[in-house]
Amino acid sequence: TDSWASNTSNLYTVDRTTSTNTTSVTTPSTNTTSATTTSATTTPTNTTSATTTPTNTTSATTTSATTTSATTTSAATTPTNTTSTNTTSATTTSATTTSATTTSATTTPTNTTSTNTTSATTTSATTTSAATTPTNTTPTNTTSTNTTSATTTSATTTSATTTSATTTPTNTTSTNTTSASTTSINTTPTNTTSTNTTSTTTTSTTTTILPLNNTNNALVLNATTANINQAIMTNI
Incomplete structure (x- = not known):
């Protein structure tokens, strides 16, 4: 047969x-x-x-x-x-x-x-x-x-x-196969552990900017910048 x-x-x-x-x-x-x-x-x-x-x-x-x-x-x-x-x-x-x-x-x-x-x-x-x-x-x-x-x-x-x-395959599809001299029949691997680990690293930085909606704020910001620059130059 x-x-x-x-x-x-x-x-x-x-x-x-x-x-x-x-x-x-x-x-x-x-x-x-x-x-x-x-x-x-x-x-x-x-x-x-x-x-x-x-x-x-x-x-x-x-x-x-x-x-x-x-x-x-x-x-x-x-x-x-x-x-x-x-x-x-x-x-x-x-x-x-x-x-x-x-x-x-x-x-x-x-x-x-x-x-x-x-x-x-x-x-x-x-x-x-x-x-x-x-x-x-x-x-x-x-x-x-x-x-x-x-x-x-x-x-x-x-x-x-x-x-x-530790086998993690996904969406495996193969269709309409004719094989000859196939020696491996009805092999069923068991106890397969698939682990889906998702690691998400979220980094948020909060930056606060002075509103420049009027002349006073602009002057304050400019004066502050000038003071910082002067301090840096003084240290140097």
């Missing part, structure tokens, strides 16, 4: 940062959930992707084995509205795919659609994603619909050890 991977993480809020239209490609995987997801002191900005929906996928004798996602650091990124439609698999073999030290910051995949891909006897073996550090990534709401398979092997790995500390 072709399984579709999705990432789930809390949406964080970041101020005044714009993300840019980066597209990733989607490969069917088997209900694998990332482990050891850590985000610490991350300030991601404006990235949200969610709702990945593969539809009408049919496969026969599909085996997905040894899918590994290690040391994935994701902060507030959400893949949104990814649709894979009418995928029929026949004799496709993917072995030993390695993605190492991939760093993406403020990635916004938008409106990517994979349609009418044909493959059969799909074997995915030893897919490894190591030291991937995407910034502001929250894959959410992955749905696989109308999947028909015969002799399907899958292994449902559940994420563990998710840590997120």
Whole structure:
């Protein structure tokens, strides 16, 4: 059975940062959930992707084995509205795919659609994603619909050890992303503390000026100025 991977993480809020239209490609995987997801002191900005929906996928004798996602650091990124439609698999073999030290910051995949891909006897073996550090990534709401398979092997790995500390993202949105070979599925960072500290320093100076609305005040002011100047010159 072709399984579709999705990432789930809390949406964080970041101020005044714009993300840019980066597209990733989607490969069917088997209900694998990332482990050891850590985000610490991350300030991601404006990235949200969610709702990945593969539809009408049919496969026969599909085996997905040894899918590994290690040391994935994701902060507030959400893949949104990814649709894979009418995928029929026949004799496709993917072995030993390695993605190492991939760093993406403020990635916004938008409106990517994979349609009418044909493959059969799909074997995915030893897919490894190591030291991937995407910034502001929250894959959410992955749905696989109308999947028909015969002799399907899958292994449902559940994420563990998710840590997120001092993350303050704001208004992160990324839409319609289709990803392939996604190893991190349903990762939800919890216990995120966002602190909004506003420091305002108001300095007010009160200056009093003599009104110069008549001749007497003008004479007093001029006389005072002359006395001050004379005193300064005398001291010098």
